[in-house]
Amino acid sequence: MRNIKTENQRGQQKTSLFDKLRELFRGDTAGGAVLMVATILAILVANSPWAHFYHDFIEMPVEIRIGLFQIDKPLLLWINDGLMAIFFFTIGLELKREVLEGELSELSKISLPAFGAVGGMLIPAAIYAAINWDNPENLRGWAIPAATDIAFALGILALVGSRVPLALKVFLTSLAVFDDIGAIIIIAIFYSHEMSLVALGTALACVVVLYIMNRRGVSDAAPYLLVGLIMWASVLKSGVHATLAGVVLGLFIPMHHKKHPEVTPLRDLEHDLHGAVAFGILPLFAFVNAGLDLRGITLEQTLHPVPVGIALGLFLGKQLGVMAFCWAAVKLKLARLPSTVGWHELYSVALLSGIGFTMSLFIGGLAFEGVEKPFDERLGIIIGSLLSGVVGYIVLKRSARGGEAY
Numbered sequence: 001m002r003n004i005k006t007e008n009q010r011g012q013q014k015t016s017l018f019d020k021l022r023e024l025f026r027g028d029t030a031g032g033a034v035l036m037v038a039t040i041l042a043i044l045v046a047n048s049p050w051a052h053f054y055h056d057f058i059e060m061p062v063e064i065r066i067g068l069f070q071i072d073k074p075l076l077l078w079i080n081d082g083l084m085a086i087f088f089f090t091i092g093l094e095l096k097r098e099v100l101e102g103e104l105s106e107l108s109k110i111s112l113p114a115f116g117a118v119g120g121m122l123i124p125a126a127i128y129a130a131i132n133w134d135n136p137e138n139l140r141g142w143a144i145p146a147a148t149d150i151a152f153a154l155g156i157l158a159l160v161g162s163r164v165p166l167a168l169k170v171f172l173t174s175l176a177v178f179d180d181i182g183a184i185i186i187i188a189i190f191y192s193h194e195m196s197l198v199a200l201g202t203a204l205a206c207v208v209v210l211y212i213m214n215r216r217g218v219s220d221a222a223p224y225l226l227v228g229l230i231m232w233a234s235v236l237k238s239g240v241h242a243t244l245a246g247v248v249l250g251l252f253i254p255m256h257h258k259k260h261p262e263v264t265p266l267r268d269l270e271h272d273l274h275g276a277v278a279f280g281i282l283p284l285f286a287f288v289n290a291g292l293d294l295r296g297i298t299l300e301q302t303l304h305p306v307p308v309g310i311a312l313g314l315f316l317g318k319q320l321g322v323m324a325f326c327w328a329a330v331k332l333k334l335a336r337l338p339s340t341v342g343w344h345e346l347y348s349v350a351l352l353s354g355i356g357f358t359m360s361l362f363i364g365g366l367a368f369e370g371v372e373k374p375f376d377e378r379l380g381i382i383i384g385s386l387l388s389g390v391v392g393y394i395v396l397k398r399s400a401r402g403g404e405a406y
Contacts, residue, residue, distance in 0.1 A: 031278035032155020035358070038283035039290045039382075046291035058288045071236065076288050080365060083281045085232055085246035090277050091180050092250020093270045098177060100255055110178075111335035112326055113171050117178030119325025120353050121146040124317030128309035138306050141367040141377055143186045145313025145384065147359030150176035151282060152385070153352040156393050164396070165345065167338035172349045175322070183359050184247055191366040192240045199238035203245065206231035210252040217258035221265050224253055241366065282358060289361045292378045306373075307380030310360070314384030315391075318354035323347060348396035354388030356381060 045054045058076040065071075073081070124145035132138035153176065157169055209227050218224070228249035236242035257263035301307075326346060329335040337346070364377040 030155075031151045031282070032153075034279050034283050035149075035151055035155075035286050038286040039357070042287045042289075042291040043294070046293050047295055051291075051293065054291055058291070069233075071233070079285055079288055080362070081236060081242045082232075084285060084362065085243045086273065087246070087277050087281050087285075088184070088243040089228075089246035089250045090270060090273050091184075092247040093253060093266055093273075094250075095177060095181070095247075096251050096253070096255065097266055097270065098174075109170070110174055112329060112337070113174035114178050115325045115329040115335055116171075116322040116350070116353075117175050117182065119321035119323075120148065120175065120179065120318050120350070121182045121321070123321030123324070124313035127317040128313040131309035131312070132305045135305065137371065138309075140371075141306055141310065141364060143183070143190065144360050144364045144367060144377060144381065145310050145317055145356060146179075146186070147183050147356040147363060148176050148179040148318070148353045149355045149357040149359060149385070150180075151278065152355040152357055152389060153349075153392075156352055156355070156389055157349075157396065159393065160396050165338070165340035167340045168345050168349060171338065171341065171346070172352065175349070175353060179353070180359070183363065184244065187241050187363065187366065188244055191363070195239040196237055199234045199236075200240065203231050203234035203238055203240075206234060207248060210249065214252045214254060217254075219254050219257040219259070219263070219265055221253065221269055224249065243362075285358065286361070289365065290378060290382070292376060292382065297376070297379065301375055302379060304375040306375045306377055307383070310364075310377055310380030311384035311387070314354040314356050314360070314381070315387045318356075318388065319347070319350040322350035322353055326350075342399075344399035345396070348392055348399055351388055351392030351395055354392070355385045356388075357385045360385070 042054075045051065058074065060075045061072065062075055062078050063070065063072040125142050128145050129139060129142050132141070150173070153172060154169070157164060157172060206227050210224060210231075213223060213227070228245065231249065232242055232245040235245040253266045253269060255264060255266045257265060323346070326335070327343075330337060337343070360381045361378065364381060368377060
């Protein structure tokens with residue numbers, strides 16, 4: 001009996017350990033950790049004797065041709081324009097779910113993070129613009145410090161544990177969603193190239209088809225994904241950035257199956273894609289984009305207005321913008337603080353919102369695409385995000401009080 005009991009206990013321990021590991025890799029902490037490892041690996045390789053293999057890898061030409069239709073890009077752009085469209089697709093899914101059934105469905109819950117997100121975009125952009133005002137080419141990067149990396153930010157929030165009130169995580173998540181909406185609008189308006197009317201017309205026709213399918217109750221995901229693939233290729237050729245096709249497609253995926261309301265195609269897709277995005281696409285994106293060669297960087301390059309503007313925009317601009325706009329909204333009674341969150345906790349989240357890593361790298365690549373530059377914007381992104389993450393963690397750990405565990 002003792003042996004049987006011991007074996008059962010071992011089995012329970014194994015199951016418990018497996019469950020803990022499974023929960024860990026479902027959470028935001030693991031996604032942020034993998035992203036960090038990919039970033040460090042990219043920097044190490046880019047500064048090693050094997051750096052030329054790294055650059056050959058990201059510049060490797062990849063071509064798809066069907067008749068007269070051809071897409072010929074280096075691997076770096078296939079990842080940035082192709083795989084990142086899947087990431088933006090998950091943003092579209094998340095946005096629709098949150099609006100219909102989540103935290104963004106109640107005005108009382110969204111007003112404070114909405115005001116914070118507006119301030120967190122305007123003030124960093126203003127700081128960057130003030131530092132680079134005399135150089136029109138440098139000004140192209142004004143939107144780089146306006147973004148927030150939700151994977152990193154939530155990962156650091158999760159490290160503090162159950163002392164963090166659930167309302168604080170909800171606030172940060174909602175803030176990041178509004179931030180993503182702002183980034184999508186910025187990319188569509190300011191970082192699109194010369195338009196091809198034929199390709200744009202084809203993309204718009206795909207939007208019409210998606211709308212008709214949605215209104216007629218088509219519930220299977222496959223037809224939407226097929227039309228979405230055609231739309232992505234059309235947007236890619238149109239001059240509008242191709243990742244926007246992912247967002248649009250996500251908004252048309254039905255929330256519930258027409259004949260089986262308990263089936264949720266949108267939630268199922270979001271769940272199925274989470275692992276691939278968090279542990280595949282985003283780390284791969286970080287690896288091919290974060291390979292900053294530190295060996296040739298001089299003090300003059302470090303103090304160049306572009307990286308300085310980005311770093312100050314992320315570290316100072318984000319916290320100032322989020323806090324100022326939230327404070328004004330509360331004082332004007334346009335919003336209210338959650339009952340379990342004080343200004344100290346909110347300040348820690350304002351600091352964490354300065355981690356702009358993934359979206360900042362993405363916008364930076366668009367802003368200075370094909371530009372000969374005496375600077376590297378990635379230096380400012382890494383410095384600003386690192387400062388925001390470290391200081392945000394310290395402040396959060398000191399100020400967090402007991403709350404509902406998340």
